[in-house]
Amino acid sequence: MIEVAGAKLHQADAFDFLAKVKTGSVDLVVSSPPYFMGKEYDTSLSIQDFKSIHLRLLPELVRVLKPGGSLCWQVGHHVRGGVSVPLDAIVYGTFAEDEELFLRNRIIWTFGHGEHARRRFSGRHETVLWYTKGDDYYFDLDAVRVPQKYPGKKHYKGPRKGEWSGNPLGKNPSDIWEIPNVNAHHVEKTAHPCQFPVALVQRLVKALCPPGGMVADPFMGSGTSAIAAVHEKRKFVGCDQNAAYVKLAHQRLLELKAGQLKFRPIGQALYVPSDKSAVAQRPPHFASN
Numbered sequence: 179m180i181e182v183a184g185a186k187l188h189q190a191d192a193f194d195f196l197a198k199v200k201t202g203s204v205d206l207v208v209s210s211p212p213y214f215m216g217k218e219y220d221t222s223l224s225i226q227d228f229k230s231i232h233l234r235l236l237p238e239l240v241r242v243l244k245p246g247g248s249l250c251w252q253v254g255h256h257v258r259g260g261v262s263v264p265l266d267a268i269v270y271g272t273f274a275e276d277e278e279l280f281l282r283n284r285i286i287w288t289f290g291h292g293e294h295a296r297r298r299f300s301g302r303h304e305t306v307l308w309y310t311k312g313d314d315y316y317f318d319l320d321a322v323r324v325p326q327k328y329p330g331k332k333h334y335k336g337p338r339k340g341e342w343s344g345n346p347l348g349k350n351p352s353d354i355w356e357i358p359n360v361n362a363h364h365v366e367k368t369a370h371p372c373q374f375p376v377a378l379v380q381r382l383v384k385a386l387c388p389p390g391g392m393v394a395d396p397f398m399g400s401g402t403s404a405i406a407a408v409h410e411k412r413k414f415v416g417c418d419q420n421a422a423y424v425k426l427a428h429q430r431l432l433e434l435k436a437g438q439l440k441f442r443p444i445g446q447a448l449y450v451p452s453d454k455s456a457v458a459q460r461p462p463h464f465a466s467n
């Protein structure tokens with residue numbers, strides 16, 4: 179085990195790791211499991227295996243969570259030969275077996291880049307299923323509000339004339355999150371083939387884990403969840419079976435501690451064109467659609 183900045187990183191199989199995590203000790207489990215799509219770390223290509231692993235994982239994930247804790251499970255699609263299986267449908271069906279877990283949101287994570295499909299629409303979203311253990315759960319909406327479309331807008335008539343018409347702290351970020359994915363040119367890109375962005379986890383940590391609380395990720399890869407947790411002053415425990423990824427996560431945390439880690443925090447504008455930016459022109463034949 180490596181410990182850095184309040185984060186404990188294990189090189190282990192997810193099941194062996196979870197078996198050692200204390201019952202009721204975790205505020206937020208956030209993870210992205212293997213999709214079984216032929217990545218270097220995938221041990222199967224079968225949807226049936228994806229389902230059976232999730233059936234085995236479920237009781238352990240629920241056991242380690244505190245009552246009122248959250249489980250955020252991030253998945254995309256299993257695409258083979260142009261045929262797409264939405265993995266969240268499988269996770270949802272599997273996790274529905276548990277009586278203590280309640281789905282609060284199916285968050286659509288949308289991003290602008292990816293493979294260009296030819297015989298179907300190009301895939302530009304994945305999802306996060308957010309569950310709580312029980313009904314009395316931690317949720318700090320104020321920590322993750324985003325600017326209103328018209329921030330200074332006030333009621334101009336009626337009994338609330340002159341008062342702010344929206345929450346002055348900002349609005350609810352909704353369940354559609356536009357956050358760039360980690361492609362080859364992203365500042366966060368490492369040697370890991372399938373990172374999720376820090377900002378995606380950062381919002382979940384701020385909203386769903388109290389300050390000083392515990393975040394866990396049993397498939398931590400390059401340690402993105404650890405970075406979001408430590409940056410937001412939460413504790414972290416996680417594992418990956420691959421020693422090189424654990425080393426990578428350790429290195430990223432050391433850089434974070436030294437103030438040298440490059441990442442794209444939540445709330446950063448997606449694109450602010452400068453005066454000199456070349457702006458693509460609309461071809462004349464696109465005049466009216």
Ligand SMILES: C[S@@+](CC[C@H](N)C(=O)[O-])C[C@H]1O[C@@H](n2cnc3c(N)ncnc32)[C@H](O)[C@@H]1O
Nearest residue numbers: 191192212219373374397398399400402418419
């Ligand atoms: C989708 S990636 C997670 C990437 C991570 N979210 C990040 O931002 O880097 C899934 C990870 O699970 C790991 N993994 C696959 N099977 C595992 C197992 N049985 N136990 C532990 N880790 C496993 C892989 O090595 C891979 O790094």
